[in-house]
Amino acid sequence: MTARPRKVRFVSAVFAVVFVAVFSVVAVLLRNTPTGVYFQLSDQIAMVGIGVLLACGALWLTRPRVSADAEGVTVRNLLGSTRYPWSVVQSVSFPDGAAWARLELPDDEYVPIMAVQSIDGERAVTAIRELRKLHRAQWHPESHPE
Template sequence: MSASTSTNGFVQVRPKRVRNVAVPAAIVVFVVCGVAAVMLRRTSNGLLLTVSDQVAMVGIGAVLAGLILLSLRPRLRADENGVEVRNSILTHRYSWSDVRGVSFPEGASCARLELPDDEYESISAIQSFDGEHAVRAMRDLRALRREIGHIEG
């Protein structure tokens, strides 16, 4: 699900436009590495690549494509119990009592949860690149926070 969902005390958001860039980029990287592995059997300077070199090149393409696809993982889930923020690698869960606010600082690439002691958690699921989708997601998240009694402050 790439859209923001807000129904009866539940908000789920995933980045929208990053999919349009990450999937084709991952495919291109993988295909280029595969083609290079096949075409570089013998180089112009006489260097002979073995089958293991070709397999390694395809493997490198797969790893790079996988790293690019990590940009599709971010997700935010919020309900009456708290907020779960999954960025590219790590997932954190916060109760609403630990969330001091939800902000999108000017010039920032993504939103963030304001936490105690001047700390914050970036919300990669809500990206400035997504425009109106990000605005709607912020509205939904703030509305849920108000609805359960944790007013923005």
């Protein structure tokens, strides 16, 4: 089972295209300003570069992903990826009002699952059900014969 955010991916892609387009247009028009300032080719290249950097930042929000199998779950958020065996996961929850799901770990710790977001609606519900099914199969193998 693998899940990725859907709406955030679409919005991020649109913003990335807009950033590159706007900064490219500004770069082209930069030389023809009546401000009295003399812009060089390097200034134009820098403007396009800023647009590309902002686009990369927007696309970075598409990075989250969660993958699960019978042995455990791998959570990839913005800064890193970690694999958790089902034996250390106490539950998979989606608290009321939360933006994304989370794995409950021992000692009141939790790991956010940014790939399962509330704005994705039914896709998020399906992903949570799949994660809970895999978790339940690990904790109660007699109820899920193979």
